Amino acid sequence: MLPCKCYREGKRYVEERQKQDTQKLLLRIAIFLLIFSALWWLFVREKTVRLDPKAVPRAVVARGDLAADEKNTIDIFRAVSSSVVFITSVELRRDFFSLNIYEIPRGTGSGFVWDINGRIVTNFHVIGDASRVEVTLADNSKWKAVVVGTAPDKDLAVLQISAPADKLKPIPVGESRNLMVGQKVFAIGNPFGLDQTMTTGIVSALGREITAVTGRTIEGVIQTDAAINPGNSGGPLLDSASRLIGVNTAIYSPTGASAGIGFAVPVEVVNRVIPQIIKHGRVIRPGIGVSIADDRIAERLGIEGVLIIKVQPGSTAESAGLRGTYRSRGDIILGDIIIGVNGQGISDTDDLLNAFERYTVGDTVELEINRDKQRMSISLRLEALTPE
Numbered sequence: 001m002l003p004c005k006c007y008r009e010g011k012r013y014v015e016e017r018q019k020q021d022t023q024k025l026l027l028r029i030a031i032f033l034l035i036f037s038a039l040w041w042l043f044v045r046e047k048t049v050r051l052d053p054k055a056v057p058r059a060v061v062a063r064g065d066l067a068a069d070e071k072n073t074i075d076i077f078r079a080v081s082s083s084v085v086f087i088t089s090v091e092l093r094r095d096f097f098s099l100n101i102y103e104i105p106r107g108t109g110s111g112f113v114w115d116i117n118g119r120i121v122t123n124f125h126v127i128g129d130a131s132r133v134e135v136t137l138a139d140n141s142k143w144k145a146v147v148v149g150t151a152p153d154k155d156l157a158v159l160q161i162s163a164p165a166d167k168l169k170p171i172p173v174g175e176s177r178n179l180m181v182g183q184k185v186f187a188i189g190n191p192f193g194l195d196q197t198m199t200t201g202i203v204s205a206l207g208r209e210i211t212a213v214t215g216r217t218i219e220g221v222i223q224t225d226a227a228i229n230p231g232n233s234g235g236p237l238l239d240s241a242s243r244l245i246g247v248n249t250a251i252y253s254p255t256g257a258s259a260g261i262g263f264a265v266p267v268e269v270v271n272r273v274i275p276q277i278i279k280h281g282r283v284i285r286p287g288i289g290v291s292i293a294d295d296r297i298a299e300r301l302g303i304e305g306v307l308i309i310k311v312q313p314g315s316t317a318e319s320a321g322l323r324g325t326y327r328s329r330g331d332i333i334l335g336d337i338i339i340g341v342n343g344q345g346i347s348d349t350d351d352l353l354n355a356f357e358r359y360t361v362g363d364t365v366e367l368e369i370n371r372d373k374q375r376m377s378i379s380l381r382l383e384a385l386t387p388e
Contacts, residue, residue: 072240076186077198079242082138083171084235085111086190087122089130110189110235112171114274120159121274122234123249124152125213135161149281151273153216154265155249158277171236174243176222176266179203187226187248189235201226210250210263217350221263222246228262237264286356286382289315295348305339306352320380340368356382
């Protein structure tokens, strides 16, 4: 009897498990059907319901007139964009093994038409090391350019192309000395090689200083938040009257792209330097005819100011009685130390050169000097410095 009882209980157990498995299977099927139904409702039926064969485009709402500010921006671009050019610089390289010479693109930049004689203004750093330069005008015509001259201390350069006068539209020149922070400005250039790009912003600050590729300080620089990116260099910064107020030169950015801090060389510097380059191929710098000590030497000697090492014979410095450094009985006798120009303090060579550049050859300035620890003033005329 015992085996029979165990058999019956085993059979009931198996039947019970089969019943449970069947219920679980039915539950899974029900859940699957429920999910499938929901998906069908969302992706099939809903789409079917939204289709409308009678659908037509919406009626266009009349825009009305443009805002005055928008009209002004459009007018500025139309007025000046044809004056802006795209500059491509190429460098020649020689293959080490085959000795073949080949060209590699060095970079791109911007510039603008200065006059109908084909002179183009750009940054020095755009074309500084180039073996060949090509200028593309607004009509997409390409022209071989030659370098007329450069002013590396101001990061400016002048190119010449042989385009006919009817293709050249000189940019209107304005002024920057009366700019105000908050004033609206516009930049046109070729950021990342995208030609004829316009950005807008304001004057963020005035009187900034940046360092040129030569290490010299460029003073009075305009700071703007108009988007300036690589390729904008050499392009114009404009005011709301479509006039040139600066040349876009540098950006401050941890990534190399626009971070809302751009700098432009003021137009007063441009309008003073460019004619000199066109006339002489270089900038005629005013000076007094002296050789000065390196700032590091002056610093080691504890000198505050600019130490004169040598006075050139026949110079205005010699005529004014300035003294250079000399040796006497084995001792070095320091020359005059320039500490001021027309009331402006001078602490290093950069200060002195920038002070002189505010004047022209022939102007008379008052030098403040230290001589044998005695302070005195000497008047003298600025003369043209010979090229180094």
